[in-house]
Amino acid sequence: MKITVMGLGYIGLPTAITLAEAGFEVCGFDVNEKTIETLKGGHIHIVEPGLQEAFETAVAHGHLHFSAELSKSDVFYIAVPTPFYQDESGTHKADLRFVESAGRMAGKVLEPKNLVILESTVPPRTTEMLARVLSEESGIAMDELHVAHCPERVIPGNMMFELKNNDRIVGARTPEAAEMAAAIYEKVLEKGIVHKTDDLTAEMCKLTENTFRDVNIAYANELSVICDKMGIDVFELIRLANCHPRVNILTPGVGVGGHCIAVDPWFIYEQFPEEAKVIHASRVRNENKPRFVADKVVSSLAKVTDTVGVLGLSYKPDVDDLRESPSIELCHILQEKGVRVVACEPFAEASEVQGIPNVSFEQVMREADYLVITLGHSIFKNNKELISEKSYYDCVGMME
Known part of the structure; x- marks a missing residue:
């Protein structure tokens, strides 16, 4: 055959x-x-x-x-x-x-x-x-x-x-x-x-499989926004909640990317906009997360001229897939706010990714005044001690 x-x-x-x-x-x-x-x-x-x-x-x-x-x-x-x-x-x-x-x-x-x-x-x-x-x-x-x-x-x-x-x-x-x-x-x-x-x-x-995941991620991302307003460590909160035998909350992040979870729920909503209320709300929550992170980062900078280093541009750890990446969206929002951004995406060969300078880990550590951890790539996990020497915003709980 x-x-x-x-x-x-x-x-x-x-x-x-x-x-x-x-x-x-x-x-x-x-x-x-x-x-x-x-x-x-x-x-x-x-x-x-x-x-x-x-x-x-x-x-x-x-x-x-x-x-x-x-x-x-x-x-x-x-x-x-x-x-x-x-x-x-x-x-x-x-x-x-x-x-x-x-x-x-x-x-x-x-x-x-x-x-x-x-x-x-x-x-x-x-x-x-x-x-x-x-x-x-x-x-x-x-x-x-x-x-x-x-x-x-x-x-x-x-x-x-x-x-x-x-x-x-x-x-x-x-x-x-x-x-x-x-x-x-x-x-x-x-x-x-x-x-x-x-x-x-x-x-x-x-579509149902990926929408299920999108809705659950949206819950985790929404918790992270609420916890930020309350001054609670969302990663500790989720760890404690997951001690319950029937609770399994996912880890929040900078958003949702990839060609499946970030896309498929729209295929349902397109045909059933009046019925898919929860699906739509979850999509909106996840799509808005990069802007929330950008606002937090800008408010944390010592001065506007600081260089922000974004650790990770793919949509998930240790892959080269950049499709619908929320990390890239985050970089673009920071650039729109006038922030100088350099990124380290070890799985992308280009020196520039969609208008974002992409440099080595060593270079991003030299140039960045402030770090944003968007992915738990192995190279980042193996250098947590070095990363901790700089001010950072951890989107995924890698430094916990």
Whole structure:
């Protein structure tokens, strides 16, 4: 069986490698020719533990290759970005152009017996839209297409384990598509179980999972704001509250980032604005946290001309993923307030990240008068004593 994975980013590339490890013939496709050239040259373009080694093994065994040209295949995996944008009224809307584009490309080479799996996280009824696009391009009737939605549910930093061990949801438009998709995942999984349902339920399941996390993080972030007004150490408070056997409050931070938790709740709210009140309030709370932190930092500076060093720009510790990063938003707000900002993001190669000077840990410690700890990267945890010599604002409780 030949499988083509369309989109070789944070989800598509690990998925392609895992499928190849399971013995499938896998072609990785991406419209970015530089990405294809890098992979053909023997190197991956994202940071993920164990991924380079797994990539080299899969290529060496002849199960994995890459192409910038889309050709016929038994199965097409679509793993493209699904960001959001704000329309003229400020309403958050899902940007499904990449999904539609991938569907139209696949439709041009699609055959009736083929299976199309959408792995991208999408709003409800997107799989139906994809089936319509595939039908338009291929000439195959919608009710004869094999289309499934199997949302990824992995976390950066542990992808290679979770791709093989987390339960998977297979939501299909037909029983035949469900069986075809389930057979693939059952060959990949080592411990996880495949759960079959319809496509609409599968779409909503992924959104529900990430929205659950967003709401819980919002509670922790709201506690941090309330505790600040009361003069209470929020990290000690949460530690004590979590001694209760049925309480598990998360750790607050500078906000919520990443392509999932910071985005997916909007996909629900977009379609159900009157019903999703708690979801909306949680999103607003988490999106406002960087401004709260910026105000606290500015009020703590000895003088306006002080240089603020921000420790961490990715959205979570020890990964290179900068998407929807609240730390970057914090830096931009500080810059708008006239503060000179330098950042240390060890997982970003660029000397500048979205207009923010990105320097080494040694340099940020030399230049900064005041530090903001936004992430518990290992390099920061290993240098807590050095960090403690400067004035700082700890967003994540790393120095507790």
